[in-house]
Amino acid sequence: xxxxxxxxFKDRLAGFIEQAEGEYIFxxxxxxxxxxxxxxxxLILPLRKEPYREKTMIPYFDGLIPEGWLLTIAxxxxxxxxxxxxxxxxxxxxxxxxxxxxxxxxxEN
Numbered sequence: 001x002x003x004x005x006x007x008x009f010k011d012r013l014a015g016f017i018e019q020a021e022g023e024y025i026f027x028x029x030x031x032x033x034x035x036x037x038x039x040x041x042x043l044i045l046p047l048r049k050e051p052y053r054e055k056t057m058i059p060y061f062d063g064l065i066p067e068g069w070l071l072t073i074a075x076x077x078x079x080x081x082x083x084x085x086x087x088x089x090x091x092x093x094x095x096x097x098x099x100x101x102x103x104x105x106x107x108e109n
Contacts, residue, residue, distance in 0.1 A: 003086045004017070004018040004106050009100055014032045014038075019086040026045065062089075090102060
């Protein structure tokens with residue numbers, strides 16, 4: 001099953017992250033790119049139409065996932081393997097500290 005998340009920046013839909021065919025892909029939403037006050041979600045992910053692609057979890061998003069004892073709690077509570085970074089991102093990053101949040105959109109497709 002393809003996993004996909006909606007990425008919000010300051011409560012505005014900024015883009016989508018997905019895991020498909022052995023890679024992770026982040027794409028800014030075309031509507032977001034057209035906004036006059038659009039900002040990148042991170043300095044390492046500047047605004048652009050082309051998707052960002054990585055063989056492993058995109059480092060910015062990997063940094064949103066809890067570490068240490070919080071990761072252990074998330075792993076035990078939701079029964080998610082800590083190596084399944086996409087499932088962890090979609091499960092625990094809907095209420096992150098900061099301006100970015102990721103909500104699971106896999107069910108919508």
